[in-house]
Amino acid sequence: MKSSFLLTFALLALISTTVSAQGSRTRAMRGVRQQTKPAVKPADKPQTFRGAPVTNTTTSTQTVAAVDPAKKSAFEKFYDRLSINYFGQVTSPNLKKWSSKNAALSPQLGDERLDAQDTRRCAKNCDSYAANLWSQVNFAYDFGWKMKFNFIPRWTTYFGNPRDMQRAVGEDRALVGLEDFLFGFSGVIFTSENKKFNWWTRPGVRLPTSHFSRHYNSGAFGDLTNNVELAHSVTYDFNPQWQIGFNAQQRMWVYEDRFNPSRFRFYTAPYISYQFSDKSKIQWYYQNMIENNKRWHSIGDKKKPAFRDIYQDTFIGVAHDFTDRLNIMPYVGMFVDDIPLSMESAYVGAWISYRIK
Numbered sequence: 479m480k481s482s483f484l485l486t487f488a489l490l491a492l493i494s495t496t497v498s499a500q501g502s503r504t505r506a507m508r509g510v511r512q513q514t515k516p517a518v519k520p521a522d523k524p525q526t527f528r529g530a531p532v533t534n535t536t537t538s539t540q541t542v543a544a545v546d547p548a549k550k551s552a553f554e555k556f557y558d559r560l561s562i563n564y565f566g567q568v569t570s571p572n573l574k575k576w577s578s579k580n581a582a583l584s585p586q587l588g589d590e591r592l593d594a595q596d597t598r599r600c601a602k603n604c605d606s607y608a609a610n611l612w613s614q615v616n617f618a619y620d621f622g623w624k625m626k627f628n629f630i631p632r633w634t635t636y637f638g639n640p641r642d643m644q645r646a647v648g649e650d651r652a653l654v655g656l657e658d659f660l661f662g663f664s665g666v667i668f669t670s671e672n673k674k675f676n677w678w679t680r681p682g683v684r685l686p687t688s689h690f691s692r693h694y695n696s697g698a699f700g701d702l703t704n705n706v707e708l709a710h711s712v713t714y715d716f717n718p719q720w721q722i723g724f725n726a727q728q729r730m731w732v733y734e735d736r737f738n739p740s741r742f743r744f745y746t747a748p749y750i751s752y753q754f755s756d757k758s759k760i761q762w763y764y765q766n767m768i769e770n771n772k773r774w775h776s777i778g779d780k781k782k783p784a785f786r787d788i789y790q791d792t793f794i795g796v797a798h799d800f801t802d803r804l805n806i807m808p809y810v811g812m813f814v815d816d817i818p819l820s821m822e823s824a825y826v827g828a829w830i831s832y833r834i835k
Contacts, residue, residue, distance in 0.1 A: 559620040562834040566613045567827060572603045574822035578638030580604035582811075582825035584789070602822050603813055607651070608638035615834075618664070625665035628682065632657040651690070658684045658691055658705070678711040699741075700734035721751040743769040744785070757799040761807065764792045764814075790815045797829070805831040 550558075572582040583605035614632040621627055633656045640651045662682020669676050684705035686692040692702050706729070713723040724746070731741035745767045753759040767789035795809025807829040816823040 556619070560835065561616075561618045561620070561626075563616045563618070564613070564830075564832040564834060565616070566611050566830040568609075568611050568830070569607075570609055570826045572822050573824045573826070574820065575604075577641075578609040579641035581607045581609045582813075583607055603816060603825070606640055607634070608636040608640040610637060611635045612657075623665075624667055625663045628660065628662045628664050628680065630660040630662075631687075632660070655690060656688045658686050658688075660684045660707075662707070674715045676713050678713075680707075680709045682707050682709070703732045703735050706730045706732060706737075719753050721753075722749070723751070724748045739770060741770060742785075743767060759797050760794070761797060761809075762792070762794045766790050793827075795829070803833040805829075 569581045569583060571577050571580055582603050584603075612632070612634045614630050617629045618626040633654060634651075635654050636651060660682050662680050664678065664680035664682075666676050666678050684707060686702050686704070708728045710726045711723060713721055715721050726747075727743065727745040729743040729745070730737070730739065733740065745765070747763055747765045749761060749763040751759055751761045768785045769788055770785045791811050791813045793809045793811030795807045797805055797807035799805050808826070809828065810824065810826050812819060812825075813823045
């Protein structure tokens with residue numbers, strides 16, 4: 479296991495070097511990022527990529543009694559540097575066949591796995607995931623310089639009994655499914671002199687934590703060791719109202735400690751944000767995910783991996799700060815490559831962000 483982690487972080491360093499060299503040639507899947515702007519330096523943007531979420535929250539100031547740092551215990555000093563944030567994402571079925579048994583997550587699944595003549599099933603733009611609430615808690619420890627250490631457990635709560643699962647390959651979802659744990663480092667590594675341009679990054683490793691996440695559909699590839707992941711977010715603030723951004727993710731599935739592109743994902747999501755009041759903003763996103771989903775014939779196949787567009791959509795929502803801790807953004811989305819567009823192409827959802835500490 480130690481050799482696996484050493485290889486993992488060596489690969490992260492290699493990926494980071496490659497991305498830096500190609501920074502001028504710009505190129506997230508579902509998550510949240512919270513940004514505050516202190517007077518001295520830009521704040522970290524804790525985020526995840528289950529999609530391309532960006533929500534900004536305000537930070538309140540409170541008057542507290544001064545405490546002599548020399549009198550604080552080791553735990554108190556640690557706790558002062560710890561931040562805890564919750565993020566949740568609700569996903570509905572498609573708007574034509576409103577069935578809680580199939581969430582609108584995959585524009586490919588309905589065409590490839592389901593019989594369109596069977597009216598009991600969701601024939602298009604659906605998944606074997608039921609309508610659900612995907613959640614994570616981000617424990618971030620500020621250890622200095624520009625980075626934080628992140629520990630992020632993730633899980634999914636299903637609102638219906640998932641349909642069309644392939645139990646023969648380990649696809650068996652209970653009411654609550656633990657997805658994985660992410661260990662990584664995150665921070666704003668570059669800020670322009672005028673503070674308008676910021677570059678946030680997070681190299682990390684996702685460890686599978688359930689039978690489903692370790693064994694699902696691996697076939698000849700064996701069990702999943704971990705996921706190596708590199709996430710980026712660059713933003714530019716034109717003024718206090720207008721912001722543009724670009725999110726990107728590179729993610730590799732490592733089977734049996736083998737580092738190769740048998741399954742690899744490229745995810746990108748540009749967005750535009752307009753803040754029209756002190757507590758509300760409107761945000762528009764375009765998401766594109768290209769993934770080679772184990773399309774090699776075997777683990778030793780030397781053929782080039784076949785990357786295909788398997789996820790492409792756009793959505794727009796309004797994010798509102800209900801309190802200084804709670805932000806909710808309902809949105810409506812559309813699979814843009816689903817021609818002709820219809821209610822079967824559309825879905826709704828919401829991001830929920832809560833600052834615990």
